[in-house]
Amino acid sequence: MKRIVPLWITAIVGLVLIVSNFLPGTRSWGEEATTWFGIIAAVAFVLGGGSLLKVHLKKISDRNTGWGYSMIVLGTFTATLAVGLFKIGVSPNPGYPDVPWSGDVQGQGTPFWWVYEYVFKPLTATMFAMLAFYIASAAFRAFRAKNFEAMLLLGTAFIILLGRTFAGYFLTSWIPIDGPFSGLRLEELSVYIMQVFNTAGNRAIIIGIALGIAGTSLKILMGLDRSYLGGGD
Amino acid sequence: MKRSSSLLQTRSILAMLAVMVMISSSFAAPPAPTDVVAEDLPADGGGAAIVTWTIPTGVEGLEGFQVWRTEVVSETTARVANERGTALLAIQNQAYQNEYQRLVGVEGVAPEDASMQARAVARQAVIDQQGSVTPTETGPHGRFWVLVDTVSAETSRLQIGKLSPSDEYQFMVYTVAKTADGGVAKSEASAETGMVLPAASGIDVKRLPLFFILLLLCGSVLFFIRWARSGRPITIRKIAGLAAVDEAVGRATEMGRPILYIPGIQDMDDLQTVAGITVLGRVAKTAAEYDARIEVPTSRSLVMSAARETVHSSYLAAGRTDAYNPDLIYYVTDEQFGYTAYASGLIVREKPAACFYMGCFFAESLILAETGNSVGAIQIAGTAMPSQLPFFVAACDYTLIGEEFFAASAYLSGEPDQLGSLKGQDMGKVIVGAVLIIGCLIATVAVATGSESLMHAVDWFKGSVLSA
């Protein structure tokens, strides 16, 4: 029973989504199914919040290594939740000054805005900026001209790296921009490589992926692949 | 006196000229099209109608036809609101000007005070007169019309799209012809058509080619599943990344360090996450057999639930339910970089011996894989995100590229049904390859030879299969 009900739900909803693509009259059914997923995912958020609290409270009570971090997690989680949920420090909307909680929680100067502007934004930007460092170390370690294909890849990488900066323009600006060899200017060449060679390779991978998705979807709809439910019968 | 008589003469000449122009232009007006009929486009997804008409005969300099449709309710509301807004604004401005001038000029009120008082009067004028403001102008047949398209002189049929499937429409057509003096003359409006509701039909014919492709692909998968069930052998090439699962888990056991499994950062509605959970089942089973600790932080609540269920089943299958700890599969945050920060920190602190990245990844792929590499973990990745594949290839020991990742389930289970579906998928690839080659050939030959029939074939292909 624990397996059969989810399998039926999967099969029926999957079929509805396929049918709604071909029969215009049933289009709203597909939209309905998508909306339901959104609702369930939102409700499941409570499950996630519960898990977060449980794991970190356990760490704190057991005094596990790094329990101090768990304190920070729980503290910031609770504070942000309270500030956002109860609209703490938010002035009412000027259009509805008598209606409590009518103000914009993200409006400039509110505590929620402050958390976003001075905590969330710099932290997120920092994490993303770390990519530059990791790309450099990965390039140093992994980019080896081991064989002919790798050498081609290396050459392409140099063209793109130079073509996306002023160096590309500086090195090949002597090639006339309206002449027959203008395509050899590094900035033009880098765009050409991305538009032609890269697109061709990407399309091949994408077609393979699309067929993989179609095959896997069919297996799931037919109940042949139950691994996502924990497998077995 | 002489001056006024010459003025009179000029005026009369101008009047005569004007009358002649009017007469000539009224004579030049071409006849309107007749038999204008509109009907809903059959077998479509809604929102389209066909208008047909009879081309009037003997029209000199016929340029083409203009097709117009009636406004829908929302358009009328918007237009009325707009016209009403403009009219009310004019009333307000007029009232303000009058009152301001009276106050300043007649009563000698100071300009600042006059401005304030005039604004109050203007507001009151708007309130008093708003009931009397109604749009008056209408088009032919007492309706408002929207130009749909202008078509050539030979056309007597127009398919109109982008209509609202829930609104009724009427259509009319004008004849447009060139006059002798090089100008353009428009006929009277034709009779309006009956009401047409461009509703959705039972089936959308435009999508039928896509349906046949779907049938073909599914058919080949089902055929090979039956083929495999009948006992015929199906072989699958070795996928290094999946073959290395045992090695990675074994290494973690030997070193006494945990295994980190990251099923991507998307929810269960992404098939990559589903494929990631499938591989997790196998990794967890091996970990249970080897008695290794596996930790699964997730960035979505539903993924956490699915992962717990899968890992539990794996421990059950390995006969080690006692070792299953649901607290090792937990939710972190939906936020992409919050999750990445947590996972990177976990890798640095716990120094897992093996890291698996199986699912949908974005910019965090390289951050995670490089951090894993820095602690010397054996790393296996799998994703169908083409933009992240290069990062995983550079930083991981093994990478399942796109379709290999989706083949994992069949590869790991070895069941005939699953292997058969994989073979069917390969047939799909053959079909796609063949269609690609044929399509490229036809398009190339069409361009090279200028053959109209081949051009039509290419256009049909583009308009039906590729745009469905």
Next chain:
Amino acid sequence: MNLIDRMANLDRRWIFLMMGLAVGIPIIVIGITGKTLPEEPTPLAQAAFDVLDDLDPGSRILMAWDFDPASEGELGPMATSFIRQCAQKGHRMYFIALWPVGAQMIRSSTSRVIGGYYPDLVYGKDWVDLGFKAGNEAVIKTIVTDFAQYFPTDARGTSVDAIPMMEGISSLADFDALVNASAGYPGSKEWVLYAATPLKKPLVIGCTGVQAPQMYPYVPNQVQGLLGAIKGAAEYESIVNKWVRSEQLLDALESGGITEPASSELAARFTANPTEASTWTTEAAAAAMSPESKTKLIEIATAPIPGIFLEAQRRMGPQLVAHLLMIGLIIAGNIVFFATRRRGGSQ
């Protein structure tokens, strides 16, 4: 331990330090000198500009800001320039976001550009912030036919019926062009597949470097203008900056009594070479202009471009040095690889 061995076992923290310096030093140098590297626009950036330039003033432009603070470094300057071009041209801008923090990105870019440089633009008449809507591509699929279903109010809670510029907007088909700044999913790909292609609407995309290769197949039929990463942003920014200055010069010349075609020719000349404006004003050709008009003209020609409109071009300096460092590291890595292999072979 010789150099090769040391290189082979190089601690990655040295690489991190080099990258830190490669990015940090140019930032400091550019910050002090204010100089930027010249940009030669590619056809893709020019096409992005042309799409918005070819539309009549007052056209309705949907601006979807689907990015977050993490990618603001790449996409923020594009968003700034998109708004600047539309504001200067007199287009009506409708901002929406499919990413939760996209709403903040809208506020940040509009307050900096419109609030700082186009204060005459009226909220609700010239631009409107419709905020974030959850639902990913489902939002796009719905607003293609029914805009009000997802956007009954703006981000401030005002009903769209009370916003003058929302009149006549019933679906995405009512917009003249779509502009999308995208950092991933949902983003540019979804706008191409579910909006621009079925509606055949002009679409301009600004996306991150990682996404750009996925978008090239759609150019030029489904995507008319594509700005990839900070390089695309810098090219577009330089085009917009030149155009805005040229427009301002044209206004100054025409208000000073210089008419077409001389005004256009002069505006182009002064844009290319700002110092020419001061010498020209002393010539006989400028006799018709009043002294105030001449001063204004010289001021416009020589005024420095505000820093907010140079962000992308400034970032090209650190990018240049960082790319050169990457090339150096790859070469060094290969030298180590070949030296080690040769040694292994000889042993």
